[in-house]
Amino acid sequence: xxxxxxxxxxxxxxxxxxxxxxxxxxxxxxxxxxxxxxxxxxxxxxxxxxxxxxxxxxxxxxxxxxxxxxxxx
Numbered sequence: 001x002x003x004x005x006x007x008x009x010x011x012x013x014x015x016x017x018x019x020x021x022x023x024x025x026x027x028x029x030x031x032x033x034x035x036x037x038x039x040x041x042x043x044x045x046x047x048x049x050x051x052x053x054x055x056x057x058x059x060x061x062x063x064x065x066x067x068x069x070x071x072x073x
Contacts (some may be wrong), residue, residue, distance in 0.1 A: 010054050016049030 020043045026032040035043075062065065 013054030014051055017047045017054070020046050 022035075024035055024039070024043055028035070
């Protein structure tokens, strides 16, 4: 949880978007599951949407209260 506070928003969003793919690959490796083409396309669409949203997001400036707290540490 401490690392998540320091992680940039774009990085967190990209890492989060990869979770469906990692879950699918874990299921294939550990449980011998097989996904259909439609399921792979759905995973790809989720990842593409999340990466697209993260890539086009605009970072808002931090409020003054957060800036002073980060300088105190």
